[in-house]
Amino acid sequence: MMNNIPEVKCGIISVSRDCFIISLSENRRKAIVKAYTQKYGTIYEAKTVVENETDMLKAVEEVKAAECNALVVFLGNFGPETPETMIAKNFDGPVMYVAAAEETGKDLINGRGDAYCGMLNCSYNLGLRKIKAFIPEYPVGTAENVAAMIDEFQPVARALIGIANLKIITFGPRPQDFFACNAPIKPLYDLGVEIEENSELDLLVAYKEHAGDKRIKDIVEDMKKEMGKANPYPDLLNRMAQYELTLQDWAEKHKGSRKYVAFANKCWPAFPSQFGFEPCYVNSRFVSRGIPVACEVDIYGALSEYIGICVSGDAVTLLDINNSVPADLFKEDIAPKYSKYTLKDTFMGFHCGNTPMCKLDKGAIKYQLIQNRLLENGGTPDITRGTLEGDISAGKITFYRLQSNAAGKISAYIAQGEILPVATRSFGGIGIFAIPEMGRFYRHVLIEKQYPHHGAVAFGHYGKSLFSVFRFLGVGTIDFNQPQNMLYPSENPFA
Numbered sequence: 001m002m003n004n005i006p007e008v009k010c011g012i013i014s015v016s017r018d019c020f021i022i023s024l025s026e027n028r029r030k031a032i033v034k035a036y037t038q039k040y041g042t043i044y045e046a047k048t049v050v051e052n053e054t055d056m057l058k059a060v061e062e063v064k065a066a067e068c069n070a071l072v073v074f075l076g077n078f079g080p081e082t083p084e085t086m087i088a089k090n091f092d093g094p095v096m097y098v099a100a101a102e103e104t105g106k107d108l109i110n111g112r113g114d115a116y117c118g119m120l121n122c123s124y125n126l127g128l129r130k131i132k133a134f135i136p137e138y139p140v141g142t143a144e145n146v147a148a149m150i151d152e153f154q155p156v157a158r159a160l161i162g163i164a165n166l167k168i169i170t171f172g173p174r175p176q177d178f179f180a181c182n183a184p185i186k187p188l189y190d191l192g193v194e195i196e197e198n199s200e201l202d203l204l205v206a207y208k209e210h211a212g213d214k215r216i217k218d219i220v221e222d223m224k225k226e227m228g229k230a231n232p233y234p235d236l237l238n239r240m241a242q243y244e245l246t247l248q249d250w251a252e253k254h255k256g257s258r259k260y261v262a263f264a265n266k267c268w269p270a271f272p273s274q275f276g277f278e279p280c281y282v283n284s285r286f287v288s289r290g291i292p293v294a295c296e297v298d299i300y301g302a303l304s305e306y307i308g309i310c311v312s313g314d315a316v317t318l319l320d321i322n323n324s325v326p327a328d329l330f331k332e333d334i335a336p337k338y339s340k341y342t343l344k345d346t347f348m349g350f351h352c353g354n355t356p357m358c359k360l361d362k363g364a365i366k367y368q369l370i371q372n373r374l375l376e377n378g379g380t381p382d383i384t385r386g387t388l389e390g391d392i393s394a395g396k397i398t399f400y401r402l403q404s405n406a407a408g409k410i411s412a413y414i415a416q417g418e419i420l421p422v423a424t425r426s427f428g429g430i431g432i433f434a435i436p437e438m439g440r441f442y443r444h445v446l447i448e449k450q451y452p453h454h455g456a457v458a459f460g461h462y463g464k465s466l467f468s469v470f471r472f473l474g475v476g477t478i479d480f481n482q483p484q485n486m487l488y489p490s491e492n493p494f495a
Contacts, residue, residue, distance in 0.1 A: 004260050004290035005310045006161040008154050011044035011068035013059045013087060017078040017118070018051045024113050025049055025076025028100045031143035032074065032150075040151045044068050049076075056083040060090045068093070070157035072150055073133075075099040077113035081125040088131045094160040094472070096134040096153045097122055101141050116140055134472055152465070159310035159469045166306060167194040167258040169250065171203040171265045172297035180452030183264075183299035187404040191473055193303060194258055200266055204274055207246045216241045226285070226357055230364035233385050236277055240386060243275065244282045251291065263293040264302040267352075268368075272375055278368050278386035280353035280429075288315045288356035295354055295454070304402045304456035311465045312458045315356045317392075317429070319349035320453050321399075321446065325432060333422045334432070344439030348424060348432055349399075349457065353387025355429035359459060363390035369427050392431030394421035398458045399435060400466055402475065403451060412470045413445055414463045415481040441481040444488035449479065 014029035016022045026049050033045045044066045048059040063071060070093050073084055077100065088095040099115035099122075102108065119139060126133050134156060136149045168188070174181040188195050210216075219241035224231060231237075251261045263286070267279050283293035292305035301318045308316040325334070325346040334346065352371075357363045366389040367381035376384055400414040417435030424430045435441065445451070458466075463480070470478050487493060 002290035002309065002313060005313070006069065006158050006165070006260070008070050008158045008161065009044065009066070009068050010070040010072065010150065010154065010157065011046055011063035011066060012072040012074055012150070013046045013048070013050060013063065014074045014076045015050040015079045015084040016076055017080050020077040020113060021110060022049055022051065024111065025074070025100075028076040028113070028143065029074055032146045035143040035147040036150055039147060043072075043150065050083050050087065051080055053083050053086065056086050056090070060087060063091065069161055070153070071095045072153070073097050074146065075115040075118050075122060077115055078118035079115065079122060081118070081121040084122055085125040085129055085131055088126070088133050089129065094134060094157045096136070096149070097126075097139065098136065098146050098149055099140045101145065103142065132472060134468065155311045155313070155462075155465045156468045156472070159307050159465070160472060162260055162306065162310040163473070164192045165259040166262060166303075167196060167255060167260070168262045168264060168299055168302050169196045169198065169254060170263070170297055170299060171198050171200055173266065174297040175266065175268060178296055180454070181296050181298045181301070182406055184404045184406065184408045187408050187410050188299070188303070191410075194256070195299070196254060200270060203246070203265070206250060207243055207275060210242050210246050210249070213242065213245055215245055219244055223285075227365060230362070233365055236365070236385055239275070239277050240282050243277075243279060244285065247282070247286065247293070260306070261291060262302040262306045263291065264297050264299045265293055265295075266297050267295055268371060269374065272371060272383040276383050278352065278371065278384055280368075280387040281365055282386075283354045284356040284388045287317065287354070288358060292316070292318070293354070294318055295351060298452070298454050300401070300403045301454045301456060304400065307402065307466070307469060308398075308400065308456050308458040308462070311462050311469065312460055314459055315359060316459070317351070317355040317359060317457045318454055319351050319355070319429075319457055321347060321442070321455050322350035322430075322453075323348045329425070334420060338420065338434065341434045342439075345436060346420075346432060346434050347438060347442070348426070348430055349392070349455070350426070350428045350430040353389050353429050355388065355392055357388065359393055360388070360390035360429065361393050363388055363429075366427075387428065389428055391424050392419055392429060394419050395459060396461050397433065398460065398462045398466065399433065399455050400458065400463075401451060401455050402470065405450065410473075410475050411449065411477040411479070412475045413451065413479040414466050415441055416461045416463045435481055437481050437484060440488065440491065444490050445479040448488070448490045
């Protein structure tokens with residue numbers, strides 16, 4: 001259950017320029033509400049039609065009293081550009097502006113609203129007032145068209161509300177030589193995110209204080225139920241349950257003024273020796289409930305994950321863009337079935353074991369092979385146990401990331417593709433990804449623009465909503481995997 005993301009309650013206010021017939025805007029609003037209710041769900045309909053500033057105040061109070069946290073402003077005709085833009089200024093939440101298309105060529109005298117023209121003035125006035133608003137790709141439509149726009153606005157609004165009420169809690173610092181997880185703080189504040197940075201020692205102290213907690217037993221039972229037969233280390237469950245309680249209580253006590261939390265925690269090399277296990281499985285359980293716990297103190301990774309959770313309403317994961325697919329594996333298992341992909345379109349996404357059980361084929365608790373070599377000399381694993389491993393389930397994915405560079409400049413990328421139903425023959429939480437033109441995207445976006453090795457993964461195609469969220473947040477550069485006939489600025493045209 002996703003209990004760490006907002007529930008959107010959307011309202012709609014119609015506006016009317018006083019030299020137009022007010023019933024035109026009112027009736028068109030009613031038609032939208034009817035179309036939306038029949039196909040998508042509920043929306044609060046403000047009865048006040050806004051013609052002037054007094055109407056604007058009344059309508060905003062109306063939607064606030066109805067506890068709306070997202071809003072649609074509908075230009076049923078040309079619209080009054082000052083009052084309509086002041087709606088967004090006075091409403092505390094994301095606002096979308098849309099306009100009415102004309103319905104019929106048989107009524108273009110009293111039935112013509114000129115909202116196509118009015119939308120231009122609306123946009124101009126929003127700019128004059130430096131008001132952020134969401135405007136769809138083509139914001140003019142019939143009742144059915146606008147209802148569909150409102151539906152597409154919901155996940156965008158959910159993410160924006162979530163970000164405005166989010167605190168990212170960290171336990172660090174990042175591991176040595178992990179400059180890729182560098183995280184300038186100011187851009188987080190600019191985005192509206194709060195940040196609380198702590199030491200690993202703070203986490204260890206809190207963990208020890210939870211020893212013998214009576215609630216551990218219930219969490220152990222829940223873990224057993226989730227894992228089923230994939231539970232080779234029953235002696236490890238008490239330690240992991242104690243850690244889960246530690247993070248759970250910390251989140252509740254440290255939310256402060258914020259409603260939602262995400263974590264970015266250090267997980268190696270000291271963690272296993274001091275806590276007695278790897279935290280990956282516990283981290284996976286949190287993200288399945290809508291609380292990302294990003295590996296290696298990756299603050300922007302945690303933020304990216306949280307945005308994906310809000311947009312998709314589902315669990316996500318954070319993976320290393322890790323290794324190429326061997327040519328023989330590609331030739332044997334991929335090429336015969338997936339001729340549309342080349343070897344360079346594929347790669348393996350991997351992490352030690354933070355991907356939740358619900359996104360794995362036959363996931364099971366195992367040990368971290370690389371850390372076992374480092375910390376236990378490759379012997380019988382003890383403290384390096386606790387990863388959740390298995391091939392990631394096949395299906396559509398969106399690979400994306402929001403990032404600030406060291407200079408504090410925000411950028412993002414989005415690439416849609418799929419995880420192939422092909423055995424990886426490897427360890428960890430891992431999958432074979434196929435993204436069209438990945439090789440060029442890897443070179444001319446990920447490498448050229450110095451993105452870190454971590455990418456967030458949403459399980460479905462959510463590029464449209466993610467792009468809208470990033471644009472609203474003011475991200476200046478949003479890259480994507482460009483098709484073959486579209487050169488990147490850094491791409492050699494003679495290559």
